[in-house]
Amino acid sequence: MHTVLQPEGWPRPKGYANGIAxxxxxxxxxxxxxxxxxxxxxxxxxxxxxxxxxxxxLAVLQMADAGPQHMVRMTWYITDRETYTSRLPEIGAVxxxxxxxxxxxxTCVVVKALVEERALVEIEVTAVVPD
Numbered sequence: 001m002h003t004v005l006q007p008e009g010w011p012r013p014k015g016y017a018n019g020i021a022x023x024x025x026x027x028x029x030x031x032x033x034x035x036x037x038x039x040x041x042x043x044x045x046x047x048x049x050x051x052x053x054x055x056x057x058l059a060v061l062q063m064a065d066a067g068p069q070h071m072v073r074m075t076w077y078i079t080d081r082e083t084y085t086s087r088l089p090e091i092g093a094v095x096x097x098x099x100x101x102x103x104x105x106x107t108c109v110v111v112k113a114l115v116e117e118r119a120l121v122e123i124e125v126t127a128v129v130p131d
Contacts, residue, residue, distance in 0.1 A: 001130050002072060015092060016106035020072040022128035027064045029125040031077065032056035033116055041118045046083045051094040053123045058098060061127055068102040070127040076108040077122040084108070 005019030006012060033056070034049025035041045043049060061067055078084045084091070104125070114122050 002070075002128065013103075015095070016074075016103050018105065020105050022072045022130070024128045024130040025064070027061060027066050027070070027125075027127040027129065029057050029060045029127070031122040031124045032060065033114065033119040033122050035116070035119070044118060044120070046078075046080065046120045047087055047090045047094060049120045050091055050123075051098060053121055054095060054098040057123055057125050061125070064127075064129065066127050066129050068099040070129050071099070071102055071104040071125050072128050073126040074104045074106045075124050076106065077111045077114060078108060079111060079113060079120050081110045083120075084110075 001022075003021040004017045005021055007018065010018065032053045034043070034052040035056075036052060037056075037059075041049070042052070058068065061070065114120075
């Protein structure tokens with residue numbers, strides 16, 4: 001079981017949690033980017049790459065009999081802050097489509113570039129499956 005950590009008096013965040021407490025088997029998903037299972041990019045669109053990166057995260061979680069409900073931490077590395085902020089409604093829609101309404105503690109960091117030249121977003125996740 002996971003417990004959302006929400007300090008008293010703080011406004012509730014939208015689309016993420018300030019903190020999560022969990023106990024169980026830990027799963028660490030390395031950074032997933034917006035290419036498919038054959039490591040080929042199907043799009044250079046930020047939202048479409050985000051959707052694919054999220055599907056890749058989900059595929060790794062499923063290998064450990066886990067799902068979005070087990071995510072406790074998510075870190076996003078993005079290459080363009082303006083694109084991210086201007087397309088948040090679309091990003092939120094693809095997030096909910098893939099992950100449902102499971103919102104772990106999140107961090108988003110703007111980086112100069114990612115190792116894969118065409119990658120626009122990279123997402124890593126920590127999940128905990130309860131004992």
